[in-house]
Ligand SMILES: Cc1cc2nc3c(=O)[nH]c(=O)nc-3n(C[C@H](O)[C@H](O)[C@H](O)COP(=O)(O)O)c2cc1C
């Protein structure tokens with residue numbers, strides 16, 4: 001290139017710029033936006049596990065931690081883990097911050113409150129009435145009454161003069177339905193089918209699943225995008241409440257208060273389609289009479305509807321003008337108490353209005369400008385002060401104390417296990433001794449959360465313990481819990497001093513707790529300070545077994561390593577899990593799968609265990625293959641298979657559980673053999689390691705990890721676990737460069753599993769004395785015996 005040409009180059013470039021600057025600028029901006037978007041979407045993906053999902057029939061897509069699974073305002077640091085034995089840098093920690101629930105930034109026009117027509121739109125010549133019975137029940141009473149009532153309604157609708165107008169009544173447990181399918185609008189099927197809701201509810205003055213339902217009704221009513229009476233298309237509704245006058249003698253003192261609340265919200269949502277007044281009954285005295293009277297009233301209202309007379313002027317309830325006024329006042333009062341003016345709000349104009357499109361009705365005359373940016377925060381309930389989970393004065397406290405629990409603070413519990421007593425008397429320890437070397441007289445069973453997010457059919461909590469999806473109780477400090485549970489445990493041990501047969505040396509040993517099973521009842525990782533509590537235990541050289549219900553992935557991901565981490569696997573598929581665990585979370589299956597992925601990820605930093613509880617008729621038949629799929633997904637170190645223990649409560653009864661659902665030991669053993677075969681088919685290296693026939697429990701273990709010289713080594717070296725924990729010895733978990741980043745379960749594998757505990761040898765320590773119950777003997781053996789013993 002000549003020098004002249006070189007000198008004119010800047011001018012030429014300038015000319016090109018002037019001619020093409022617009023497309024150039026646009027291209028640059030587009031490129032920048034694309035790069036920005038690519039970075040944004042990449043950074044949004046926070047993977048729980050880096051390991052590829054193995055192929056199998058169950059959904060294997062790895063589940064990502066969802067923001068709604070994280071506790072409010074919580075920063076979770078996912079512990080560094082060693083995936084697939086490939087070392088990873090332990091300092092890699094990914095903070096997952098829960099998206100703070102901020103004010104909604106949706107803008108639009110408020111749908112003006114409309115009064116729905118008082119009379120139902122029902123053509124008695126062509127239309128049909130579909131009665132739907134809804135109920136909620138924690139300990140089974142309401143469920144029983146709802147089932148009976150549905151039966152009576154079914155017979156009545158089939159036999160009455162207007163039977164042609166009725167479809168067969170259906171019953172729904174509010175715990176299982178999608179609220180939106182029924183309470184956002186009436187079901188939309190055949191337009192000639194009109195719905196009538198019959199709702200039966202108990203009342204609980206503690207947090208229960210009922211609160212979800214009431215909150216849902218309230219939120220639907222307050223949601224500005226929805227008509228305030230979205231259920232006005234119902235033909236009518238009526239509510240019946242069950243309560244206990246002994247504990248809550250009057251309405252003011254809370255008798256049937258939640259049924260009252262639901263009745264009011266339903267009146268608003270249906271634009272006063274109350275077909276018959278709220279009925280209430282005391283379960284300890286007049287419930288049968290009151291329910292009978294109320295049923296007759298509801299039937300009369302149904303006859304009126306079927307004959308095309310609507311809800312009728314004379315029907316006490318919907319047609320009563322005084323009550324209508326009262327409800328208007330209620331709405332106003334509620335709104336005021338919530339800080340919202342009942343009148344249309346004349347707030348400041350919103351300029352950056354986002355079009356709500358179809359969500360806002362276009363026919364609403366004269367739209368009111370509303371600042372919806374702050375709407376939600378103004379209408380939502382003021383944050384109420386947290387309550388105690390189990391107050392001393394509550395019936396739950398009384399019931400648990402009666403069952404032998406010591407309640408510590410307001411949400412923790414401790415109880416002496418029957419095996420602790422048995423071991424003190426030299427009559428044998430539980431399976432934890434046979435499998436892992438834990439002597440029952442040195443073990444404490446406790447929980448820092450009596451509340452749970454499931455209602456398992458086999459739960460020992462007798463159905464009355466608090467349930468909930470979020471932690472919203474007064475929270476006790478971990479030190480208080482630790483001091484409380486250990487003191488209460490020692491106190492109970494001391495009470496065993498005079499019991500005949502207690503061995504002096506075991507009694508002395510028992511005064512030093514060596515192990516804590518966080519598996520009593522409730523969900524231990526629900527407690528917000530579980531990590532601090534575990535750290536206190538480890539510091540006091542108490543090893544920890546923690547059992548969780550696979551419903552809290554975020555908490556599981558952030559848990560510090562325990563001696564042995566369990567996940568309850570109560571079913572092999574979604575349907576079965578729903579039936580047996582009766583979870584409160586609607587996305588229970590996704591949570592469950594996410595927990596499996598987390599367990600897989602953490603299997604090289606602690607011993608991981610699947611706990612299968614077999615319930616005949618619920619989760620055994622044909623399910624071995626499904627369980628094998630789950631094992632393949634999470635690759636736990638161990639799989640414990642145990643026959644369910646019958647707790648004999650009314651709650652269990654109402655869930656359809658009887659002694660017939662308790663498998664015999666032979667049945668458990670046959671199931672385990674089948675499971676082992678399924679695992680072998682998948683080339684997974686699990687074998688049946690040990691058994692404890694006495695408690696109907698069998699152990700499968702990963703033979704590549706828990707065998708020494710071809711012999712099972714399922715026991716734990718507890719001293720080594722503490723040393724590793726305290727940094728006194730170095731672990732063998734390394735990163736890609738070979739740098740030690742922690743320890744592995746293999747670092748604290750203990751002695752070989754004793755001969756007597758191996759599969760086929762029964763699992764009873766020969767040094768202890770086997771005591772047979774009356775009428776039982778070595779001939780009848782563990783099969784029958786196993787039916788009555790517990791974990
Ligand atoms: C912990 C607890 C709290 C209760 N709170 C109330 C209450 O505030 N008002 C009331 O009328 N009944 C209350 N009851 C009584 C129940 O509503 C009553 O036993 C009902 O039949 C339980 O129904 P379910 O078995 O279907 O769960 C309470 C019962 C328990 C165990």
Ligand code: SF4
Pocket residue numbers: 452453454455456458459460461520521522523549568
């Ligand atoms: S997970 Fe445990 S405590 Fe919770 S309901 Fe099931 S058995 Fe009971």
